[in-house]
Amino acid sequence: MRIGILTGGGDCPGLNAVIRGVVRKGEGYYGHNIVGYRGGWRGAMEGDSFDLTIGNVRGLLPRGGTILGTSRTNPYNSEGGAERVKQTLARDNVGALIAIGGEDTLGVAQRLSQEGLNVVGVPKTIDNDLSGTDFTFGFHTAVQIATEAIDRLHTTAESHDRVMVVEVMGRHAGWIATYSGLAGGADVILVPERPFDIEEVCDRLTHRHNRGANFSIVVVAEGATPVEGSMALQTGELDEFGHVRLGGVGNRVAEEVEQRTGYEARVTVLGHVLRGGTPTAYDRVIATRFGIAAIDAVNEGDYGKMVALRGTDFVRVPIEEGVASLKTVDPDLYADASVFFG
Numbered sequence: 001m002r003i004g005i006l007t008g009g010g011d012c013p014g015l016n017a018v019i020r021g022v023v024r025k026g027e028g029y030y031g032h033n034i035v036g037y038r039g040g041w042r043g044a045m046e047g048d049s050f051d052l053t054i055g056n057v058r059g060l061l062p063r064g065g066t067i068l069g070t071s072r073t074n075p076y077n078s079e080g081g082a083e084r085v086k087q088t089l090a091r092d093n094v095g096a097l098i099a100i101g102g103e104d105t106l107g108v109a110q111r112l113s114q115e116g117l118n119v120v121g122v123p124k125t126i127d128n129d130l131s132g133t134d135f136t137f138g139f140h141t142a143v144q145i146a147t148e149a150i151d152r153l154h155t156t157a158e159s160h161d162r163v164m165v166v167e168v169m170g171r172h173a174g175w176i177a178t179y180s181g182l183a184g185g186a187d188v189i190l191v192p193e194r195p196f197d198i199e200e201v202c203d204r205l206t207h208r209h210n211r212g213a214n215f216s217i218v219v220v221a222e223g224a225t226p227v228e229g230s231m232a233l234q235t236g237e238l239d240e241f242g243h244v245r246l247g248g249v250g251n252r253v254a255e256e257v258e259q260r261t262g263y264e265a266r267v268t269v270l271g272h273v274l275r276g277g278t279p280t281a282y283d284r285v286i287a288t289r290f291g292i293a294a295i296d297a298v299n300e301g302d303y304g305k306m307v308a309l310r311g312t313d314f315v316r317v318p319i320e321e322g323v324a325s326l327k328t329v330d331p332d333l334y335a336d337a338s339v340f341f342g
Helices: 015-028 041-046 081-091 103-114 139-160 175-184 198-210 249-261 281-299 331-338
Strands: 002-007 033-037 049-052 094-101 119-123 163-168 188-190 216-221 265-269 305-310 313-318
Touching: 002 015, 002 041, 015 033, 015 049, 015 094, 015 281, 041 081, 081 094, 081 103, 094 103, 094 281, 103 119, 119 281, 139 163, 139 175, 139 216, 139 281, 163 175, 163 249, 175 188, 175 216, 175 331, 188 198, 188 331, 198 216, 198 249, 216 249, 249 265, 281 305, 281 313
Parallel strands: 002 033, 002 094, 094 119, 119 305, 163 216, 163 265, 188 216
Antiparallel strands: 033 049, 305 313
């Protein structure tokens, strides 16, 4: 059988390991032919494809990004987009499609599945906020990169008697902020799940400095929001799925901290650096296993499913279940992190 594969949404470490896993077992074990679509759903709409073989996926395991390319294209926002996807797959004699992506990419996959396409989903979000799986590949790499940055900022913050504000990814959920903040010894962590009072943040920093500390580290998720009326944030344009392009909360927090406390504050926005580079060993392993689990599902004809990590096992859940709700930071985890605030 010919099987298509695409990667949609933001890139993250481990995508190439998933692709490699699909191809190695799909071709080498099952004897299938694998077709890659460039640029996510855009490639599937436009028929931009190429054959993936064991030969051209060699060396992918440690490589960041995605050799397929990606985009935030939504076929249901384009005139006849979904029909064009179906026509492309029919033209290429593709009997099933593996879609690797987050809630938006898999939301499209779910709709196409309901319309009769044979689809298997692989969850991909650096924010780790998909409810159907315990962890998504790339998350631990992002946490490691953020933690290393926080470690480096400690020394310069202490040398200059500064408050360092570190903005990390996390649109709706603060998993990266909480994990890296806890691992990096942050003094305040701000997440989307808990609107923050900037005055309380400043009080905690003042309390810390009054106890003899001459510097502080504040980690803030890009989607963190202040309590209504306490601090203004900038707004951005929308992407094809209706999401605001975020960024800027770190700068506003640093400005307010410096104005309200008198402490010199600087901001570091890690942003897309968290997506880039080689995945950690853990992410290489689970990404590879996600790919193998996906091709197993296709080979068994178990369509309309998303493969998911539950504990140490890989299971299959309906795509609808995988994207049904947002997985937010565990309150107990955040409570543990808050022990070290201020």
